[in-house]
Amino acid sequence: MSKTLLIKNANVLVTMNEQREEISNGAVFIRDNVIEQVGPSATLPQTADEVIDASHHVVLPGLINTHHHMYQSLTRAVPAAQNGELFNWLTNLYPIWANLTPEMIQVSTQTAMAELMLSGCTTSSDHLYIYPNGCRLDDSLEAAQEIGMRFHAARGSMSVGQSKGGLPPDRVVEQEADILRDTQRLIETYHDAERHAMQRIVVAPCSPFSVSRDLMRESASMARSFGVSLHTHLAENVNDIAYSREKFNMTPAEYAEDCGWVGHDVWHAHCVQLDDAGINLFAHTHTGIAHCPCSNMRLASGIAPIRKMLDAGVSVGLGVDGCASNDSGHMMAEVRQAMLLQRVGFGPDAMTARQALEVATLGGAKVLNRDDIGALKPGMSADIVMFDVRQIGFAGALHDPVAALVFCTPPNVACSIINGRVVIRDGRLTTIDLGQVIERHNTLAFALAEAAR
Numbered sequence: 001m002s003k004t005l006l007i008k009n010a011n012v013l014v015t016m017n018e019q020r021e022e023i024s025n026g027a028v029f030i031r032d033n034v035i036e037q038v039g040p041s042a043t044l045p046q047t048a049d050e051v052i053d054a055s056h057h058v059v060l061p062g063l064i065n066t067h068h069h070m071y072q073s074l075t076r077a078v079p080a081a082q083n084g085e086l087f088n089w090l091t092n093l094y095p096i097w098a099n100l101t102p103e104m105i106q107v108s109t110q111t112a113m114a115e116l117m118l119s120g121c122t123t124s125s126d127h128l129y130i131y132p133n134g135c136r137l138d139d140s141l142e143a144a145q146e147i148g149m150r151f152h153a154a155r156g157s158m159s160v161g162q163s164k165g166g167l168p169p170d171r172v173v174e175q176e177a178d179i180l181r182d183t184q185r186l187i188e189t190y191h192d193a194e195r196h197a198m199q200r201i202v203v204a205p206c207s208p209f210s211v212s213r214d215l216m217r218e219s220a221s222m223a224r225s226f227g228v229s230l231h232t233h234l235a236e237n238v239n240d241i242a243y244s245r246e247k248f249n250m251t252p253a254e255y256a257e258d259c260g261w262v263g264h265d266v267w268h269a270h271c272v273q274l275d276d277a278g279i280n281l282f283a284h285t286h287t288g289i290a291h292c293p294c295s296n297m298r299l300a301s302g303i304a305p306i307r308k309m310l311d312a313g314v315s316v317g318l319g320v321d322g323c324a325s326n327d328s329g330h331m332m333a334e335v336r337q338a339m340l341l342q343r344v345g346f347g348p349d350a351m352t353a354r355q356a357l358e359v360a361t362l363g364g365a366k367v368l369n370r371d372d373i374g375a376l377k378p379g380m381s382a383d384i385v386m387f388d389v390r391q392i393g394f395a396g397a398l399h400d401p402v403a404a405l406v407f408c409t410p411p412n413v414a415c416s417i418i419n420g421r422v423v424i425r426d427g428r429l430t431t432i433d434l435g436q437v438i439e440r441h442n443t444l445a446f447a448l449a450e451a452a453r
């Protein structure tokens with residue numbers, strides 16, 4: 001038996017369809033997990049199994065987060081890592097992360113996902129690249145299933161430790177054969193290639209300074225043989241560039257191309273220091289980028305040239321990055337920072353509020369290689385968020401409620417629907433006991449820091 005859901009009377013419904021229509025007094029009609037109709041409330045069915053009144057709400061496609069390290073929610077604002085650039089920051093944190101446990105992965109994933117969902121995100125990727133003490137990507141996948149978030153789980157890895165010229169300590173790296181074997185197991189066990197999939201696996205060696213060229217190449221060939229996507233960090237800051245030049249005698253973009261890491265099935269996090277040749281390469285190969293403005297500011301990595309990338313035709317999505325370098329995981333706050341940071345770097349018209357929202361919806365879908373999320377139109381997955389514009393932060397901003405979502409205080413959602421299921425109602429998660437999760441998360445965060453002393 002199919003189940004229907006009607007959202008009606010939206011103050012504005014932002015479709016992100018081909019015409020970028022915004023519908024006053026808009027409605028969406030959903031059957032099971034798929035959108036069947038979108039339009040003015042008066043033109044859609046008036047009843048359904050469940051009806052949600054969206055008066056005074058802006059309704060949007062669920063936001064898409066293309067880069068995260070959810071376990072890092074356990075190490076926000078760690079004193080020793082508050083003021084360093086990327087390499088110094090990582091060097092201070094690796095010894096703490098060496099004590100992660102499977103329960104910590106599970107609880108931190110739910111904490112990070114809850115924060116994302118409450119702030120408007122319905123699909124997220126997570127890049128888990130450290131596997132001490134029996135931790136597995138399965139821990140994240142189980143957590144995601146329970147909370148009900150659409151999930152692209154990236155099987156990260158590190159294989160080049162300090163003794164081989166890499167940045168991480170040897171005790172946190174894995175053998176390359178083990179990495180590839182486990183990655184194949186995960187793809188075979190969990191990857192769903194169908195439209196409306198709730199779980200996909202991504203092949204994701206960590207960064208040029210923590211994995212070998214061989215692993216990059218073998219990962220690319222495995223991903224292509226299974227038809228799954230590839231993800232890594234690239235060109236994050238000047239030290240990262242210097243490492244590529246010294247070790248490979250290449251720019252990061254040349255290195256990516258040399259390893260087979262360009263194409264519509266690849267997206268790179270950060271790319272703050274991508275040069276013009278790299279931007280052109282990514283544009284004509286349809287290689288994607290996860291832009292992480294808060295993290296780039298926090299680690300003083302620089303301002304990614306997103307305006308230039310978009311003008312060149314590069315696919316750009318938005319990422320909150322890990323909570324140790326943000327140290328927030330608020331998706332709408334990230335949209336705001338994306339708009340503001342481009343203006344700091346490139347002028348007041350470098351990014352509008354609507355362009356920032358487009359990066360966080362359609363841009364994210366493109367980068368994750370999906371055609372079923374990021375817009376509200378018939379045939380798309382029913383991933384929909386609603387923001388109540390009666391909140392204090394919007395007072396005086398209702399000349400343009402859509403832009404207000406980005407310009408004003410970053411709001412939390414009133415309601416969120418993922419794959420046709422109401423996962424947030426009246427601002428509260430329906431799928432987990434968030435109070436309990438936060439309490440356990442704080443206990444585990446202290447235990448993790450203590451274990452490293």
Ligand SMILES: Nc1nc2[nH]c(O)nc2c(=O)[nH]1
Pocket residue numbers: 069086090206207210233236295321322325
């Ligand atoms: N922002 C981040 N950059 C990284 N590079 C790398 O190798 N790890 C990280 C990370 O955790 N965050």
